[in-house]
Amino acid sequence: MMKDVLSVGLIGAGSNAGGHARGIAANENIRLAAVMDIDRSRAEALATEYNARAYGVLDDLLNDPEVDAVHVCSIHKVHAEQVVAAARAGKHVLVEKPMALSVAECDRMIAACEDAGVVLMVGQVMRHFPVNLKVKALIQEGAIGEVGHMIRRRYGNFDPPDRSWYLDLELGGVCVLYCFGPHEYDILPWYIDSPVVKVYSQGSESAERYAGQKDSYSTIMNHKDGMVSVLTQTVVTHTGAHDTYIMGSEGSIWMTNQKLMVNGKEVPVDVTSRVGMPSQIAEFVDCCINGKVPDANGRSVRHTMAVIEAVKLSAESGEPVMVNGEDV
Incomplete structure (x- = not known):
């Protein structure tokens, strides 16, 4: 990906998503383009704060051509299915911890991202x-x-x-x-x-x-x-x-x-430790733009x-x- 600025979408608009939005705003080469939440009103509230688009359906965000990557900030149970869907849509992925609720789900996520040639990073902010x-x-x-x-x-x-x-x-x-x-x-x-x-x-x-x-x-x-x-x-x-x-x-x-x-x-x-989130997001951007492998990649965090x-x-x-x- 030869881009100067990475356009990202947030999946989930709860408290974790708010932290990601602030971390995105603290970096110069990434912008928040869209927010999706099954409670569309929450998506709209967060999107309005950052001048982004709001969606209430995951497929609508994944079909947005301006979204290069997603941050998955949803409840734990749906991490695997959302990461797999994002990979199949050609989006790079930063997924909040826990990576998933089982090792089998981690394997599905890793395989989907490797097959699609997209970055998979897990939010091991520490x-x-x-x-x-x-x-x-x-x-x-x-x-x-x-x-x-x-x-x-x-x-x-x-x-x-x-x-x-x-x-x-x-x-x-x-x-x-x-x-x-x-x-x-x-x-x-x-x-x-x-x-x-x-x-x-x-x-x-x-x-x-x-x-x-x-x-x-x-x-x-x-x-x-x-x-x-x-x-x-x-x-x-x-x-x-x-x-x-x-x-x-x-x-x-x-x-x-x-x-x-x-x-x-x-x-x-x-x-x-407050610099952790902006630093994590900066690494994600670097990996997406320059084709690098993140430290907290899927195989590392699978362990x-x-x-x-x-x-x-x-x-x-x-x-x-x-x-x-x-x-x-």
Whole structure:
């Protein structure tokens, strides 16, 4: 694609779409051309704000000749079918996390985009947070020697109103795994460039509002190169935490999304995580215009979703589950 400016359409007009629209506006070589939502009034409200066209039917947006690419910001259940439809229409795709609700759906998405010769990128925005990029660089430089162990916590109190679709297993999947897990299970192997090969997980239903699904998980992961990582998550605690401890042969790292400590001393991080979305969109534009492969491409993030699927199976069976990159 030899264009200077990428024209994109948003599929879905909820809160995630608003973040994408702001990220698009922060970049010079991309413009928002259209917004589609099954609730056309929501599409019209967001489209009017950015001087874009509004649609209430997906095919109408996909048939718009001015739309070069789409950002899929819809409910989790329809990610796969919408990505496949966009690929068949010749549109590049940036799909919000989770990539899909099953590895089988991920495979369909990858195949459709590869067959159509279009970019498939997944919104793993934490890969663009400055503190995470710095941590990855420090590990690659050997700043703490060989990494042996990582411990990550993500604790919060997620209480969506009115029995939101976030709590519907069919529409959203297990909330703690498929709303928040795609970030957490993605970033740990990304830090160390070592995929997960085995998981053992335990989960529980701790709060009444999550009746019928587990709201808290503790997972031990073995990585291909011998490291061990531990991830604990909950969406039902009123005292939150979101941090990572990384232990190496010659030192250690502790970090949050805005603060970084190496061997007990603070390392300045120039900017905050708010640059993540504009940076992610800038990478997507570069890949679409210049024929590059994004870091968070479909095959990369397929592994993340395979790990999550393995975690779910392990917690249900009480047994470790292997992850080999193709099957779980």
